[in-house]
Amino acid sequence: MAVVYPAVRVATHRALAAREQLVQTYPEWEAWREQARTIKAEVIAHLDDYLEQLTRQVQSWGGEVIYARDAAQARRLILEVAGRHQVNKVVKAKSMTTEEIGLNSALESAGLSVTETDLGEFIVQLAGERPGHLTAPALHLNREQIADLFHARLGVPRQTDPALLSRQGAAVLRSSFGDAQMGITGVNFAAAARGTLVMIENEGNLRLTATVPPVHLALMGIEKIIPSLADLEVLLRLLPASATGQRLTAYVNFIHGLKNQGSAPQAFYLVLLDNGRRRLAAHPQAREALYCLRCGACLNICPIFQLGGGHLYGQVYPGAIGILLAPFLGNGADLADLCSQCGACSLICPVKIDLANQITRLRSQSVRHQALRLLVRATAAIMARPRLYRSLEPGLRLVRNHLPTSLQSYLWGSGRRLPEFAPKSYHRSMEERKN
Numbered sequence: 001m002a003v004v005y006p007a008v009r010v011a012t013h014r015a016l017a018a019r020e021q022l023v024q025t026y027p028e029w030e031a032w033r034e035q036a037r038t039i040k041a042e043v044i045a046h047l048d049d050y051l052e053q054l055t056r057q058v059q060s061w062g063g064e065v066i067y068a069r070d071a072a073q074a075r076r077l078i079l080e081v082a083g084r085h086q087v088n089k090v091v092k093a094k095s096m097t098t099e100e101i102g103l104n105s106a107l108e109s110a111g112l113s114v115t116e117t118d119l120g121e122f123i124v125q126l127a128g129e130r131p132g133h134l135t136a137p138a139l140h141l142n143r144e145q146i147a148d149l150f151h152a153r154l155g156v157p158r159q160t161d162p163a164l165l166s167r168q169g170a171a172v173l174r175s176s177f178g179d180a181q182m183g184i185t186g187v188n189f190a191a192a193a194r195g196t197l198v199m200i201e202n203e204g205n206l207r208l209t210a211t212v213p214p215v216h217l218a219l220m221g222i223e224k225i226i227p228s229l230a231d232l233e234v235l236l237r238l239l240p241a242s243a244t245g246q247r248l249t250a251y252v253n254f255i256h257g258l259k260n261q262g263s264a265p266q267a268f269y270l271v272l273l274d275n276g277r278r279r280l281a282a283h284p285q286a287r288e289a290l291y292c293l294r295c296g297a298c299l300n301i302c303p304i305f306q307l308g309g310g311h312l313y314g315q316v317y318p319g320a321i322g323i324l325l326a327p328f329l330g331n332g333a334d335l336a337d338l339c340s341q342c343g344a345c346s347l348i349c350p351v352k353i354d355l356a357n358q359i360t361r362l363r364s365q366s367v368r369h370q371a372l373r374l375l376v377r378a379t380a381a382i383m384a385r386p387r388l389y390r391s392l393e394p395g396l397r398l399v400r401n402h403l404p405t406s407l408q409s410y411l412w413g414s415g416r417r418l419p420e421f422a423p424k425s426y427h428r429s430m431e432e433r434k435n
């Protein structure tokens with residue numbers, strides 16, 4: 001059975017309409033896209049130089065820089081930092097990179113309590129799910145479902161008004177900052193020239209996460225570097241416009257220097273994550289996937305994503321960009337077939353990543369795609385021969401009913417099942433009626 005999330009379609013269409021309305025007011029839009037692409041291309045082409053520069057600059061203002069080769073090493077090093085500061089309570093801002101390395105479960109397995117402070121992340125954390133979208137983690141849930149969840153997990157009265165739901169969530173989250181010993185955030189942009197880290201948000205929770213606890217740890221993929229703050233303006237225009245149709249996010253946080261917290265300055269750690277990014281940067285055709293700003297516009301516009309939501313991909317990064325990142329940053333999953341080849345993602349991407357053609361390239365190497373093509377061809381050949389189909393139909397029914405769930409997910413998308421056969425074929429029903 002195919003899982004369809006009506007909430008996803010409604011929310012993605014709303015975001016697309018807001019984006020379109022805003023972009024119409026920007027005559028410079030196409031020039032900005034070119035400019036942003038040039039900035040990202042420059043960084044990815046000279047990644048090691050910029051990494052070195054960023055490391056030096058962050059160290060110069062007192063931050064400790066940690067380099068993590070892969071997800072396992074990142075988890076281990078972050079746990080070491082937590083141990084060094086006797087951390088048992090962590091507050092976290094929204095960060096797909098922490099999802100990528102499975103940080104929450106690692107911290108919780110080590111006995112630490114973790115509270116997601118972004119409302120959407122908090123909702124999926126309560127639901128025990130992964131985020132369903134890059135910028136809107138609980139996009140797949142409607143307010144009825146969230147009201148049920150809050151009522152069951154927080155013991156608050158059940159009500160479905162979005163503003164009141166936000167207030168119910170905020171009341172719980174507000175109390176979590178005071179006694180947390182460590183705040184963990186992601187990073188949107190890191191300016192190598194001065195070592196300034198930029199984090200954008202709409203709720204103000206990131207600002208509290210980064211400044212209230214005595215330790216702040218920021219985790220970023222190494223591709224988030226930009227040469228200098230002069231490059232920021234165009235990116236700060238493109239990202240929120242593409243994500244939600246906003247001119248600017250409500251908060252733009254700049255971290256440069258240690259915050260004084262009374263008797264001692266706050267400890268700061270910057271974890272730089274590779275986890276396949278260097279390998280991707282070295283790939284002459286695929287490297288442009290590293291230009292991604294994680295705006296989510298390619299998800300919003302994708303007809304497959306609109307139908308099945310982010311969980312369909314079974315990966316941290318869904319949608320068109322997720323298909324491109326999976327072979328490098330994920331578990332090597334072959335998702336190239338989860339694409340309708342409409343090309344809309346390439347047209348909407350604010351850094352002009354040629355997503356559709358990149359997916360076509362992957363498809364030509366995709367074992368899963370070849371398997372599905374064979375299956376479709378064989379099915380078509382059988383169905384074009386009615387007598388053959390009728391003789392094979394009981395066997396096909398048997399195969400369908402005994403197909404392992406894992407194989408169905410492999411062929412059809414994570415968590416989805418192949419459509420079931422009707423209990424009886426139309427032909428057989430008609431024959432029985434005649435007799």
Ligand code: SF4
Pocket residue numbers: 134242291292293294295296297298299321348349350351352353355
């Ligand atoms: S690939 Fe482009 S459209 Fe998709 S999330 Fe990244 S920047 Fe946004």
